[in-house]
Amino acid sequence: MTAAGTVIEAVAARLRARGERMTGPRRAVLTALAGRTEHLSVDEVVSAVTAVDPSVHRASVYRTLEALSELGVVQHVHVGHGRTAYHLVGNDGGHLHAQCRSCGAVRDLPGDLLDGTARRLATEFGFVLDADHVALSGQCAPCAEA
């Protein structure tokens, strides 16, 4: 069985356990996400999905990403200018994201990068940090030089 196939089976079981269903569009989205390791914009997901099954509508991609997020299978990160990037939840224990404000590239960062900050926020302000939900903003090395 392919990697995507394994994921699809596992997700199907979890969906059915909640009275939900595994469908063509959901298979296509999972296949699209499993095929790429980067963080995909909705447009990129739509393109990949269309390559798998051209009959899948854009709105279904949104609804599927939402459904899979609620299942905990997919995570989204808010990146610059109102866009959102999606990726399968891996087994790397979570990671953070940084986006270059010049070129827009999103890179992964170690999951523990903000642990100290999170502790300080908790003790000093009672604020519970959700470190991986929003990409840090700045400039990547190539853009900072230019």
Place this chain on the structure above:
Amino acid sequence: MTAAGTVIEAVAARLRARGERMTGPRRAVLTALAGRTEHLSVDEVVSAVTAVDPSVHRASVYRTLEALSELGVVQHVHVGHGRTAYHLVGNDGGHLHAQCRSCGAVRDLPGDLLDGTARRLATEFGFVLDADHVALSGQCAPCAEA
């Protein structure tokens, strides 16, 4: 002279130095921002501006905020779900922002909160962090309890 008046004079000088102009809408936006210390959404700015001068169009508020950002007089922070919050650049040396994902409230944080993280990002990844450009996400104390 009022606080807003002082700001307007200073900004007018900097605008003229660049061949740009101080206008009614720009005065109204500066007055609106100077009158409140919080971070204002565009809607809040528009409301405050309308109170000062009802003839100012929404599009001009956007253009003015953009122009004042380029001047360095106004800063914007990206907060949840594609919204942007604006505030005058104060003389507090800069501060960071945290937004509660439940209630949406934005609070200020010390400007040095991410200094250590910024150093680590710079040395390990060559990434130049722009710490105040995006609000950290999480839950504020009241919402975390509930």
Place this chain on the structure above:
DNA sequence: ATATGTGCAAACGATTTGCAACCCT
């Protein structure tokens, strides 16, 4: 059988833009 999902098109909210008129400098 039946309720969950889907395609479609229209609605939506935030922001941007083309253009003629306007008004700072």
Place this chain on the structure above:
DNA sequence: AGGGTTGCAAATCGTTTGCACATAT
């Protein structure tokens, strides 16, 4: 006078929603 700026309306962009039909269970 001349060009930066404005108001207006229409366009754009990403996303959501109402509805009738399809399909997974």
